[in-house]
Amino acid sequence: MTISLTITRPDDWHLHLRDGAMLKAVLPETARHFGRAIIMPNLVPPVVTGAQAAAYKDRILAALPEGMRFDPLMVLYLTEDTDPADVAAAHASGLVTSVKLYPAGATTNSASGVQNFDKVRPVLEKMAEIGMPLCVHGEVTNHEVDIFDREAVFIDRVLDPIRKATPGLRVVMEHITTKDGVDYVKSNPKDLGATITTHHLIINRNHILVGGIKPHYYCLPVAKREEHRLALRAAATSGDARFFLGTDSAPHVDAAKESGCGCAGCFTATNTMALLAHVFEEEGALDTLEGFASKNGPAFYRLPENDGTITLTKQETAVAFPEKIESGDGPVTVFDPGYPVFWTVT
Ligand code: NCD
Numbered sequence: 352m353t354i355s356l357t358i359t360r361p362d363d364w365h366l367h368l369r370d371g372a373m374l375k376a377v378l379p380e381t382a383r384h385f386g387r388a389i390i391m392p393n394l395v396p397p398v399v400t401g402a403q404a405a406a407y408k409d410r411i412l413a414a415l416p417e418g419m420r421f422d423p424l425m426v427l428y429l430t431e432d433t434d435p436a437d438v439a440a441a442h443a444s445g446l447v448t449s450v451k452l453y454p455a456g457a458t459t460n461s462a463s464g465v466q467n468f469d470k471v472r473p474v475l476e477k478m479a480e481i482g483m484p485l486c487v488h489g490e491v492t493n494h495e496v497d498i499f500d501r502e503a504v505f506i507d508r509v510l511d512p513i514r515k516a517t518p519g520l521r522v523v524m525e526h527i528t529t530k531d532g533v534d535y536v537k538s539n540p541k542d543l544g545a546t547i548t549t550h551h552l553i554i555n556r557n558h559i560l561v562g563g564i565k566p567h568y569y570c571l572p573v574a575k576r577e578e579h580r581l582a583l584r585a586a587a588t589s590g591d592a593r594f595f596l597g598t599d600s601a602p603h604v605d606a607a608k609e610s611g612c613g614c615a616g617c618f619t620a621t622n623t624m625a626l627l628a629h630v631f632e633e634e635g636a637l638d639t640l641e642g643f644a645s646k647n648g649p650a651f652y653r654l655p656e657n658d659g660t661i662t663l664t665k666q667e668t669a670v671a672f673p674e675k676i677e678s679g680d681g682p683v684t685v686f687d688p689g690y691p692v693f694w695t696v697t
């Protein structure tokens with residue numbers, strides 16, 4: 352039986368597009384289905400100032416194929432030297448949508464992130480005043496904290512104190528991976544939302560490690576135990592407007608992933624909407640997919656919903672997604688859920 356579902360054109364509230372040849376290769380994979388995306392600023396060097404964000408936005412729009420429509424929502428990378436006035440001006444002009452907080456050393460290209468949170472207090476206070484959202488990579492980086500506990504510890508030691516010290520600051524907990532993250536959002540009804548990735552709804556830590564190490568399932572925050580994956584699925588499909596899609600699609604060429612020290616990141620832009628339809632159908636929750644992918648994000652960011660729609664169709668035979676896309680710098684492996692998927696997007 353063919354089932355089909357038409358939803359408002361979705362947005363991706365956490366996306367890595369990179370730059371140069373990689374940008375050109377991966378941008379159409381997102382722009383094909385998504386109206387907008389929050390563009391992560393962790394380039395080398397990072398996108399720190401309004402001027403750098405404007406230049407990066409121009410490069411993204413220049414890389415967009417003829418006839419495709421896509422609106423990149425730019426983000427500034429918060430450093431201990433970020434100037435509150437530059438942030439406020441970039442936001443007021445409409446150029447920049449949010450600021451990203453990376454604890455120094457938490458993930459790929461985060462060396463310029465924040466070490467001393469007191470140093471960024473003036474920026475956070477300015478953001479609270481103007482209602483500008485802060486996107487947070489929620490993991491501590493202390494060596495004594497186990498990598499599987501870093502999100503839960505971050506909530507207690509860093510996030511909750513920052514939020515208490517900065518009333519009115521609007522925070523997006525990015526790519527939550529734990530029941531602790533879900534519970535923290537649910538118990539704090541004001542000024543807090545969370546993105547959930549496609550791959551964290553599909554894999555747990557066994558997928559990375561059982562039967563041989565699977566570098567294409569390694570991302571940060573790392574996938575956790577099954578109980579956490581189930582909590583994320585329950586949150587994403589619940590209809591609760593505080594949870595929305597941020598794929599964290601993070602392309603790295605195969606040579607960088609399949610290595611003695613492989614990079615973190617799953618590339619899901621190509622098949623995300625099909626995979627989400629599969630997951631939401633499994634949960635008996637196809638009716639909440641539009642909220643998660645197309646409505647809850649704009650509501651949090653106080654932006655209009657996209658014009659237009661996409662249609663998801665379940666076909667009789669499994670869909671053959673490309674195994675890899677060519678980036679110019681080498682092949683990038685598309686996330687493989689490990690089971691057949693019957694949904695396509697038209
Ligand atoms: C991201 C990347 O490759 O830039 N990697 C990842 O595993 N998600 C960085 C990030 O968002 O943490």
Ligand code: ZN
Nearest residue numbers: 367391599601
């Ligand atoms: Zn990311």
